[in-house]
Every structure is written in C-alpha cells, then in structure tokens.
Amino acid sequence: NAGVTQTPKFQVLKTGQSMTLQCAQDMNHEYMSWYRQDPGMGLRLIHYSVGAGITDQGEVPNGYNVSRSTTEDFPLRLLSAAPSQTSVYFCASNPDGGGRTQYFGPGTRLLVL
Amino acid sequence: SQKIEQNSEALNIQEGKTATLTCNYTNYSPAYLQWYRQDPGRGPVFLLLIRENEKEKRKERLKVTFDTTLKQSLFHITASQPADSATYLCALVYNAGNMLTFGGGTRLMVKP
Numbered sequence: 001n002a003g004v005t006q007t008p009k010f011q012v013l014k015t016g017q018s019m020t021l022q023c024a025q026d027m028n029h030e031y032m033s034w035y036r037q038d039p040g041m042g043l044r045l046i047h048y049s050v051g052a053g054i055t056d057q058g059e060v061p062n063g064y065n066v067s068r069s070t071t072e073d074f075p076l077r078l079l080s081a082a083p084s085q086t087s088v089y090f091c092a093s094n095p096d097g098g099g100r101t102q103y104f105g106p107g108t109r110l111l112v113l
Numbered sequence: 114s115q116k117i118e119q120n121s122e123a124l125n126i127q128e129g130k131t132a133t134l135t136c137n138y139t140n141y142s143p144a145y146l147q148w149y150r151q152d153p154g155r156g157p158v159f160l161l162l163i164r165e166n167e168k169e170k171r172k173e174r175l176k177v178t179f180d181t182t183l184k185q186s187l188f189h190i191t192a193s194q195p196a197d198s199a200t201y202l203c204a205l206v207y208n209a210g211n212m213l214t215f216g217g218g219t220r221l222m223v224k225p
Binding site: 004031033035040041042043044045048050056058059090092100101102103104105106107 | 117119121147149154155156157158159162202204211212213214215216217218
C-alpha cells in the first residue's frame, strides 16, 4: 500500500490564482481530512469527509473547497489564492472517524506571493 | 473557545534520561487524546491513543497519562535516544469523533 499520497510536493502561486491540491489513499478509509500547519499554530482542520459524497467544515474552512466523489480521493481547491494561505497542507485518512489513528500524507508546501 | 497548550520551547535532555512532555487543554471534554511524532518535512505519525476512562497507556518506551480532572496529559519517553529527537504533538477528539484538534507541538532534542 502506498498509504496517503499528496501532490504536488511544493507549489508557488500568485495571489488570485487557483489550484487543486490532490490527496489519495489506497487503504479504503472512509474518513479523510485536510489540515494546514503554520509555525507555532499546530495543525488546523480545514475540511473533512466521513465518506463519499459527504463533506463538512473544520476550524478554518474559508477560502477552501472540497468534494468527495470517490472513497480514494479528496482534493482541496483554492479558488483565489491569498498570501495568508501560504502554509504546509496535510491530508489524512482513517478507517472510521476522527477519533481513530490518523494516517497523514507527506504534505504539500504552498507559497502564495 | 477550545484550546490546547503544549510547551512551545524546545526540551533538551541527555541521552538515557526520561523526557516528559505536557499537554494542557481547556473547554474540552474529549473522548480521546492522541500523541503524534513529526519529523522535519514530514507528516505526523501516530504514537499512542488514550481514552477518557484510561489513566495510563504504555507502548515500549512510551507512556501517556490522561488526567481529565486536571485537563492534562503527560507523555514520557524513557531511556531517551538521539533518534527520539522530533516534534511531538498532542491532539484531542471532539464533535462525536469527527474532529481532531492539535496542540502546537513541543520539540524534543536528545543529546548524546
């Protein structure tokens, strides 16, 4: 199993550009989530999904959209990037809920100029 | 609002000693508390989970305690090694288990 994979590893955007961060898992996990990590602030939950077709907001959802059309994929979309979205983004999955062990991907480092 | 606090200052200890990291929380009634390890440039890796009705959990050289009265968890690494140097994150589960909130992490440096 590849586990949780994320692409790209690093991206530079200009303010106002859009992009999609990809996340995929091959463990047949129902629960997937997106976090951002900023220095000194820990990981903050952006959006999560408890299964295909079901998504919900986390702590910091503004400026981000998600969808979950398949169990395997959970892309995160930035519609109009802002410098405040410069961060490291982690995708995570687990079999059945946020209270269980989270399996994290390697992260995407995003720089918005 | 809900808040989780970990010591933001790095913890420096000598190899072989026991490292103790603290996680304090307010305005929570968490069902679970988890500890993760994160190495530079990598995603967090799960270490231990402790439930609200458990006082202590052990795994090899790791021990976690959970005091819901004090709203505190302690994470211990015994016989520490330089390879244990990393940032350690605590996380609380709430909202019927669908949301996980992380502390800011504590960096541990184990010197040979």
